[in-house]
Amino acid sequence: MNERMVPEVGVLADTPAVVQLNAWLRNWARRLDFRLVDERRCLPPHWVLALGNKGLLGMQVAERDGGLLGLSNFELLRVQRQLGAIDLTLAFFVGLNNGLGIRPIQRFGSPAIKERYLPQLASGRILAAFALTEHGAGSNPLGLSATALREKEGFRVNGSKSWSGSAAWAGVISVFTRHLDEQGRDCGFVGLCLDAEQPGMRQGSEALTLGLKGMVQNQLHFDAALVDPDRVLGSPFAGMAVASDTMAYGRLGIAATCVGGLWRCLQLMMRYSTRRSLGSHRLWDHQYTQRVVDDALCAATAIGGWVDDLALRLDQGLPEAPPQVLAAVKWMASEMLGEVSDAALQMLGARGYCDNNPIGQLWRDARITRLFEGPSETLATFIGQRVQEQPVATLDYLEQTAPGKIAAQRLRQWLADAGPMERLSAGTLRLGECVAWLMLYAQPLDEPSRRWVDFRLEQALHTWERVRSPVRAMPGLAEWINANAGLCDEPQPGEDSTIDPLLMSREGL
Ligand SMILES: Cc1cc2nc3c(=O)[nH]c(=O)nc-3n(C[C@H](O)[C@H](O)[C@H](O)COP(=O)(O)OP(=O)(O)OC[C@H]3O[C@@H](n4cnc5c(N)ncnc54)[C@H](O)[C@@H]3O)c2cc1C
Incomplete structure (x- = not known):
């Protein structure tokens, strides 16, 4: 280690905006209890309020769109790095809103969509989410099965999404599905910017994740949700390009x-x-x-x-x-x-x-x-x-x-x-x-x-x-392991957390 006891990190200087924001973050973070957030599996509302007031939940939203900071890419990523050095849950909560959340709206939303959502997003009054993954389509996003069927009045959306970060807390969600034309023919993918109050969209169960416990990742369900065509992100046939750019x-x-x-x-x-x-x-x-x-x-x-x-x-x-x-x-x-x-x-x-x-x-x-x-x-x-x-x-x-x-x-x-x-x-x-x-x-x-x-x-x-050396054949491996290691993953009765049907808002739901 002797040759460089003072490492050459940060060769490029931070801009004054970054210096100020990072100093604020370091000071603010001294008051945050990250372990408690992890244990409670929920970040506290004051995080969202403080970050929103500072403009950190929409760092690249321009002033004309209601943003407070309008940071360059270099600046945004330097702030993101600082956040990562403080706490990864905090960093990914902020990063998700700025990246997967806001970017598709900012880049591909119609003027009306931008006008409606960007000021609220930039100030942290609402959060944004991104729903691409499904249970059967994760590392293979082209395998999406959720559909948006083109009808006269708009797109009829059906299907489910999984592990969507911040979805249950979000005011607006970019959702990606297959696009079917009026005859039901597959014509690529479509990205839709949905309001949290979209009729026909239901929030599903939260994932019990190993990490990022303070955030929420949940399922989303669509039951014949009728979506206005103005909510399309970019071209209605190029939703995967929108998702790819965002990712x-x-x-x-x-x-x-x-x-x-x-x-x-x-x-x-x-x-x-x-x-x-x-x-x-x-x-x-x-x-x-x-x-x-x-x-x-x-x-x-x-x-x-x-x-x-x-x-x-x-x-x-x-x-x-x-x-x-x-x-x-x-x-x-x-x-x-x-x-x-x-x-x-x-x-x-x-x-x-x-x-x-x-x-x-x-x-x-x-x-x-x-x-x-x-x-x-x-x-x-x-x-x-x-x-x-x-x-x-x-x-x-x-x-x-x-x-x-x-x-x-x-x-x-x-x-x-x-x-x-x-x-x-x-x-x-x-x-x-x-x-x-x-x-x-x-x-x-x-x-x-x-x-x-x-x-x-x-x-x-x-x-x-x-990889050039051959992989051995493994016939019967699964059975051999089951026989030797035992089977102990049977579903257990657990707790009944469902509301009794007699007490539900709609009988027998
Ligand atoms: C905490 C958390 C937050 C998330 N947030 C979001 C979000 O906000 N929005 C969203 O849409 N999704 C989100 N996801 C979903 C995430 O992006 C997917 O889980 C991820 O894409 C992997 O998909 P999968 O889980 O279905 O894995 P699978 O597709 O089942 O893959 C399993 C494994 O197979 C490997 N594999 C695949 N292909 C090959 C190959 N050719 N060769 C070798 N190995 C291969 C993969 O690398 C992986 O290791 C989130 C997930 C988590 C856990």
């Missing part, structure tokens, strides 16, 4: 939040290891401890710089990074947060495993980042597919820097050596992971981070090699 940008927000989470892990590891005495020496004095911290520092600085670079490209109106790059930065940031939060929990020993200390909660909260808005495997496969099918976009992206030119050379060589691979094969997935490391390699990095990226890239290549 691609959301991935950048997740990456920024993960970088904040990495900082928080570093803080806890440093605090503990430098204070914990192990008899004649401190935990910090072990070379291994310093190695773990240095690797985490490499991840935080390298990925932080990558997020900054992508944000600045957007702000400067440069050609947008292709979607595989946004998928890669989310893949990388969430995978590293998973590793580092686990390493931090390990370093804290029994204290790491006790819920009076914050690392366990962070570890649980961090786990979702590898699953939502594209699970890691799906994203890696997508990157691998893109690189094989349209290599030019990735090569162009890489070749913008001197190390990137070397990276592009390597990629050309890999593609030539590997030959065509099946779209959904493990080879394509592993190629995608290697390409994500190449993209990070293409960034300007300090020397320790470059050595770390080099090492990780070699590791990723090694893992790619492994």
Whole structure:
């Protein structure tokens, strides 16, 4: 660690707006009890009020649309990073509203929809949600089964959505379904901006999640809900493009939040290891401890710089990074947060495993980042597919820097050596992971981070090699496990929490 005791983090200065907002957040956060929020499984109303009053629930809404801040992408992501360093539940609550919640309305809503909802959203008077996932369509969103049938008066929506963040609390929800024309023929997907009071829409049960317990993720049900055609987001035939745009940008927000989470892990590891005495020496004095911290520092600085670079490209109106790059930065940031939060929990020993200390909660909260808005495997496969099918976009992206030119050379060589691979094969997935490391390699990095990226890239290549060895046949495995491990997942009677039919508002509902 001696070569850089003062790490080169935050090379790009925050703008005055960010300095002010982050200072306010740090001060405000001193009064928040994150453990209690987790235990109660509900964040308190004063969070929403304070964040709304500060404009943080609609950071990119322009003043003319009722926004208070009108932040650039760089600024928004720097605030998001700060939020991630404070608490991941807080960060994702805010991030969801700004990204998945507001972006589709701001970018694709009609003028009337924007006028109606943006001022309320920007000031936190209402919240926004995004409902794409269904029980049968998560990592495979093209498998949606909810439908919007075009009728004379509008769209007739039927079906259900799952795990929709903040939906039960939201005033407005962007819902994505199949679009059926008046004859019932499939004509793509449609995005609809629905009011919480939409007739025919019902809020469903909440998910008992492992982390982000202070937020709500719930089901939504549509029973022949008639939706006004003015509520269509973008083209009525291109709903998946609206959802994809929203999620691609959301991935950048997740990456920024993960970088904040990495900082928080570093803080806890440093605090503990430098204070914990192990008899004649401190935990910090072990070379291994310093190695773990240095690797985490490499991840935080390298990925932080990558997020900054992508944000600045957007702000400067440069050609947008292709979607595989946004998928890669989310893949990388969430995978590293998973590793580092686990390493931090390990370093804290029994204290790491006790819920009076914050690392366990962070570890649980961090786990979702590898699953939502594209699970890691799906994203890696997508990157691998893109690189094989349209290599030019990735090569162009890489070749913008001197190390990137070397990276592009390597990629050309890999593609030539590997030959065509099946779209959904493990080879394509592993190629995608290697390409994500190449993209990070293409960034300007300090020397320790470059050595770390080099090492990780070699590791990723090694893992790619492994897919060449055959997978054994596993006939009868499920039965064998059931016979040996037992069956103990039978539904239990539990508590009866349903209202007696005789007391319901509508008899026999
Ligand atoms: C806390 C939380 C918040 C959420 N918020 C929202 C929200 O606001 N809005 C919304 O619409 N959705 C939301 N979701 C849903 C989330 O985006 C989905 O859960 C996610 O897309 C994964 O879908 P799935 O759970 O159906 O997994 P599945 O599709 O069942 O996938 C299971 C596993 O299979 C893997 N897999 C898939 N394809 C391949 C492949 N080719 N090769 C190898 N492995 C593969 C996946 O990577 C994954 O690990 C949320 C979920 C949670 C838990």
